[in-house]
Amino acid sequence: MKITVVGCSGSMSGPCSASSCYLVQADDAAGRRWSIALDMGSGALGALWQHCSPADLDGIVLSHMHADHMVDMIGMHVFRRWHPDGPLGPIPVLAPAGAVDRVRGVGGDGPEEDYAAEFDFIEHDPQAVRTMGPFTVESFPVWHPVPTYAVRITGPSCEREGSVTLSYSGDTDYCDGVIEAARGTDLFLCEAAFREGMDTVRGIHLTGRRAGKVAKAAKPATLVLTHIQPWTKPHDVLAECLDEWQGSTAIAQAGATFTI
Template sequence: MRLTVVGCSGSMSGPASPASCYLVQADGVDPGGRRRTYSVLLDLGPGAMGALLNHVDPAALDLVAISHLHADHMVDLIGMQVYRRWHPDGGLAPLPVLAPSGALARVRGVGGDDEAEDYAGEFTFSEHVPGTAVQVGPLRIESFPVNHPVPAYGIRVSGPSSRPGGPAEVSLAYTGDTDACDGVVALASGVDLLLSEAAFQEGRDTVRGVHLTGRRAGEVAASGGVRRLVLTHLQPWTDPEVVRAEAQGAYRGPVDIAAAGAVWTL
């Protein structure tokens, strides 16, 4: 299983990266017995659609999972709709989209199209259901409610190990946007890689119920016994090394900072 950062800038696109978008891939066998690569996208924020073209043909995606419906995590679904409807090779099959309730209305509002445009030809929407896994080839996707001002979900993806001699199955957890809560602790429990937002900074951002700090992300990683912590969703005005140091004060494992184009192989 491989994680590729398409975009990781927090709350907006930044000078070095689009906003939130993460590509998870694993090789498997399709129902016809042919080997292929399965591709799942976690969020699709501003600027991510263009950057995605550097990593995978959007026509090859199997699922898009949207953590929540704030614009910095979903607005480039409009670009995906255009790509799928108007591709010169002909309209592409509807792409499954796993999202919170109300996603279709939210996308329609961003797109600004008339009522005749229902997006049914481009997307098939389904809602996150905690406790119920979605299987995409060898990848298993699970949803965990987390603490944010709008309905939001952390997403856990489990799949085959890419490393010879490694465990048969590995897992990663993506927090989406959340403050500390029971849901994010359950999400992170025992994963090989925790991709955690850390949009807030200790001593600078005091409002609660919105985002994690580096320290709180480190505490989640430590309590969950995760093997690696990757901090993401840092706004352009934040010094990554300050947030990394906060996390390292609470978590003894390796702490990385997400960057556009970075890849982790599990």
């Protein structure tokens, strides 16, 4: 499994990165490359083009419907409907309930627009395991002001025989759901948008320290801190995290790749 950081800026696009989007790719047993995107935030569609054609996406997973995680679904809709080679057809989009209405609102479209020609919306269900090509996707409710899901993705390893696991926190504060999503995974993409002593409201984001506590409880092989806001120094967040967690840790940067 190969993971590319398409966009990792927290809450908004920044000078060095689009907001949230992560490209996950793996080959199936027949050698066919599958590609799914985790979130589609502001600036993500343009940045995605640097790594693969948007036409090659096989699915999209939306953790929640805040703009910095989904607003470029409108661009994707335009791309798929009016592609010069003809309409590209629908791809599965795993998203919270009400996703169609939310996308419609961003696009300014009328109630007749259901995007069915471009997207097959499927609701997150913590009781279900979804399949996208060689990937299985599990959903875990987490703590954020709107319905939000961390995901755990299992797929083929590109480094050894067998399968590996990736987890992605979406946006969350410290809770059981994000710990369960990340437990024992090979790579954990974990948001850390808040700073200790500065952002005291709870139920929105993790701080670096709380991200470290999640990792300490879940014990992933590698933790990648992401969704850091443009005004925050990433190494300050990293220092907070390392007070709690001394395992393998990196800071997400646009264009970075990880293979597991």
